[in-house]
Amino acid sequence: MQKRVVASRNCPVCGCEVVEELFPVNLDLSNTTLPDHYNVVACDYCGMCYADTTASLQDYEQYYCECNYYGGHPGNVKQEEQNRFAEIEAHLQKLVKKDAVILDIGFGKGELLTYLKQKNYTNLRGMDPSVQSVSALREKGINGVVLSLQTTEIPLDYQRKYDVIILTEVWEHLYALKRCIQNVKSMLTESGYLILTLPTFDDLSDYHLPLVNMINHEHINFFSKCSLGSFMTIYGMKAVELCRTVIEEDHGSITYGILGVFQQSGLKDVVLEMDEITKDVLRNYYLKEKCELNKKNQILSRYFSQNIPILIWGAGTYLRQLWHETILPQCNIVAVVDGSEQKQGQLFGKFTIESPERLHNFDGTVLIAVIRYTEEIKARLSAFGFQGHILEL
Ligand SMILES: [Zn+2]
Structure with a gap:
């Protein structure tokens, strides 16, 4: 029997409040109005799957106000x-x-x-x-x-x-x-x-x-x-x-x-x-993901045990997950950079997000912490004449 609970957020389809818990989602969302954790649930009545977040509508409205990365002038349309x-x-x-x-x-x-x-x-x-x-x-x-x-x-x-x-x-x-x-x-x-x-x-x-x-x-x-x-x-x-x-x-x-x-x-x-x-x-996808996170932790454990300095490129959702689900925060992180001007100057944990210009005199390890556009970042690294090591997770 799967565990059935009363949800914090009613089913967005049918309004039912009894749900089956599927798995947790953990992200580091410090410096935002949203909680670090929610469960993915399935509505007991209609099967709709959704985030059973404890955040309120006001929390979300404030989040999109403060962290609006969708606005402004268009760059290249994908x-x-x-x-x-x-x-x-x-x-x-x-x-x-x-x-x-x-x-x-x-x-x-x-x-x-x-x-x-x-x-x-x-x-x-x-x-x-x-x-x-x-x-x-x-x-x-x-x-x-x-x-x-x-x-x-x-x-x-x-x-x-x-x-x-x-x-x-x-x-x-x-x-x-x-x-x-x-x-x-x-x-x-x-x-x-x-x-x-x-x-x-x-x-x-x-x-x-x-x-x-x-x-x-x-x-x-x-x-x-x-x-x-x-x-x-x-x-x-x-x-x-x-x-x-x-x-x-x-x-x-x-x-x-x-x-x-x-x-x-x-x-x-x-x-x-x-x-x-x-x-x-x-x-099923979550079970696959758990194995992947284990592998990522194994890779990071070498950096952790040898105290190797890491500069992180990418302060988005993927980093928020790695920060919560792996030993990355215990590693020797020297800086966090991001190409988005809207993110530069904001805080990620104790780090102020910097521009990729920070890379100029750095020849250690760069962790590319993005899910997509890895190749674009590599191209920018080589344009900087970067000689260090690139780590992809
Ligand atoms: Zn429902």
């Missing part, structure tokens, strides 16, 4: 994002005219809106809780409003206004999904469309990266095709289209996701489909 934008645009072409009123919620750097503007869509708007993101969007000539989708009430001005509402890679982050879908529905016109893209967790068979890339303090809803369908049905939405998407990551890893187009169904009868698959997929 190929996978270009593909996603093209796919969304292909759906828009089928659904609406170029002058349809389109709202992108949680637009971050505004890359999708910029792409749609180039494709001659004329009524584009953005909504994001970040002041910085909205002012950057306005500089590009696109209207934006500073507002969280998780707000208790959408102002009257924004109700029944939008022909299309788009959320790309946002749904897995949202704490108060019930409120979010109700707010989305209040903003859509009667026949309006909701377009979502999000990662799914019912198939990790071709996934080789650390699980923390998929399950972390920001990704807290682990939807499958089945649980997303149940969620939408409960809240009176029907799928017009539901396509699987594929993203190729580093090391031949593949993540799957969904691009869904939904409309209001007007139906009240709800048939819930139990998600029977995702919890086993996640549990």
